[in-house]
Amino acid sequence: MSSRQQSTVSQPDLTMDGLVQPFEGIRVIEIGGSIAAAGASKILSDFGADVIKIEPPDGGEARRLPPFPGDVPHLDRGGYHLALDTGKRSIVLEIDMPSGVQLLLDLARGSDVVIIHLPPKQARMVLAVLDRFGDDGPSTVTMTPHGLEGPYADHEEDDISIFARTNRMLRHSYTGEEPLRYAPYVPTLQWASTATSATMAAIWGRRHDGIRRSIEVVATEALSGNVDSWYIPWAFTGSNQVRSLGNQVAYSEGYFPCSDGYLFLSVTVPQFLKRLCEAIGFPELAEDPRIHDPLQQEEHYGEFRDAVNTYLSVRTRYEAFHELQSKGVLCAPLIDVSEAMTDPQAVARQTYVEVEQNAGVGVTTIAGPPFRIRGQSENPWQIKPAPLFGEHTAELLTEIGYSSEEQLALFRAGVTS
């Protein structure tokens, strides 16, 4: 059977103003309703893929996670949903019954890839069902905290517990103090971004060699395997330096007070230190072994810090930033989220963009493109509003050939919403 030819889902017109998008003509199914699943398909959606979001009847984590405007909960108005579900089509489906499974199959038929983030038992069920398509079926990208099999497979995890398992949390603290997470859901969305990358590769591979692939993206592996896990320095040196030594110990990196806040300075290697000493008017410090000799640095850290503070105390963050950068010093102003959204570089590049949302939210400001493809008149990245809960249920059921009577029956039986 050649199910790929049986597709009856129409391809929506994804071209606007003649813009050709890289993932135009590619269909992705996202199952799970989680932040991780929503994050995994977002960039594909914004660059032109037709992403069909199969949502659980309770809306799932992506729609339930605060913040909401005015702190009033609403399935269509959550900040995570509004930012991560842009441009997707929403169908609400109970997949824990044969009628739901059949709908899932009809939606998946002819799709390029299905991204699955479900508890392992459910995920295995969905994978088994998709296997009915054989080699013609969509590739799959399955997201689990620990993998589909193994002693931890069924352990429940969340953003902070996954993070704790990857070595970063311990490093993100000082000796004797409580280890700290990053900002909420940053680890989860890093895992999601890993799944995005694997998904794009699977689509590319399939288009070129025809091979249907089954990919697992395991949260602990996606995070532990990336470059900042610090396993390798430990493995190579056997170092007992379990944690970061802290900013008090010369000379790594740290935040130094300016007249209106803090400047981040990086002097991790001798040439960076030299540039800084010259730029702040103390070139002799760069030649002073008390400052550059690793064995003496810690004892004389105060002298170094005093020199830096003398320079920074009469300058704002941005004055010092521009002046020091003009001399090749690695530095950056420490700014909060509101300042980041109005930072001159962010404004000049439109790092954040406005989108007119559905659901009475009005215009929201969210992160803009993660990268910009030049060489045509504009970046083929387009932000569209996030869908209302179940906004496209009827549209999609019609596309896959369900009559209005059949759609009524599905709704009445609690299969769709």
Add this chain to the structure above:
Amino acid sequence: MTSKMLEGIRVIDMTEVWAGPMGNSLLADLGADVIKIESFPRQSSITRTSRGVALDGDGPPWERNSLHHMANRNKRNLTLNIRSDEGAEALRKLISIADVLVDGYSAGTLQRIGFGWDDVHELNPNLVMLSMPGWGVTGPYQGYVTLGSGLDSTSGHAMLRGYPGQPVEEIPSILHTDATGALGVVQAVLAGLFQREKNDNGMFIDMSQTEAFVWQMPGATAEYDLNGRVPPRLGNADPHVVPHGCYRAGGGEASEASPESSEPSWVVIAARNDAQWHGIATASGNPEWADIEHPWSTVVGRLRARADIDAGLAAYAATGTAEEISDAISTAGGIAAPVKHAVSFLSDPQFAERGWLQSVEHAYMGLQLMPGFLWSISPDEASVEIPCGLLGERNHEILEEIGYTDKEISELEDSGVIGNVYPT
């Protein structure tokens, strides 16, 4: 690299430090042929030269630097003095047969030496060129220099980290944008390759590593955008989830991790819902905590008893090691995890079951267990075909592929355009 998904795609890696090199290794893991070009004779990569991170042993220190091994598997290494006429000519030949060029230098650097976008596009109209400065190719910060830790400052992320009330000077610096940037490389390159098929033309991609990261903070952005509030530092707490914290475990020390130190071990415990709380109550030997009569059995009851619950869990956490506590809670259906040190990767039963760590034999490091891949693929699983490459290890092989004779290669060596040992 036995993965075939990107088979036939030739990538030139001209990046340093972490985000770029890791991104290129990920492309190689997916099956691309990645040629890493390293500066010669000048040692420019801080990951080859920084101090204190190389194991004592045989061979040149730049081959043993752990910071370099973190991000350079599965590539073919070529040294090249691209500021010499002969080196520039070799680079032009490589570019003319490549699909992708990844430029990790500050905005404008390659342009100044004749390898800007206009130059390379003329050499190879089908080339996808990705530039990835920290703050992007355009804008007032064009040409500014940074590591990932600086981008954490200007993204707003640094101000969200740390303990509530902690002095700013004590916020630890982190390098998360290197990890996000590495994945950004994969995504930008693949988007470019798809786009090339549609437009039948190469293109330039401008990736700001800041912009490749800030979409990971939608909650903080929305808190300000929707409600006008700058989110505070929360430490490990969650305003709507109790428990959600990190507790000092008993069993004394993280003995495996740090035998000589008095470092305590820590365990994370959380419950988003009543069922997970039931698991925690059961595991801790306090099943009554989840009885319907008990005030802690409900979401709101737990929110109102945050301090008492933290105290109760702190007492429980002290009764076992981080692993014992987390295993007991996880098995009972709650959320818990030991706060791991890297050494725990070696004893993790789940990693072991999945065979995640990879045995890699390196010329100077010997046999090492290295972190595994970010994904597992069926049927063509990724593998380490080439360990972290030696300096100039594939000079002959690569130059021969682009038409150089043995004699010409020897001349390049003699004139110092290529080499595999940095001059002292």
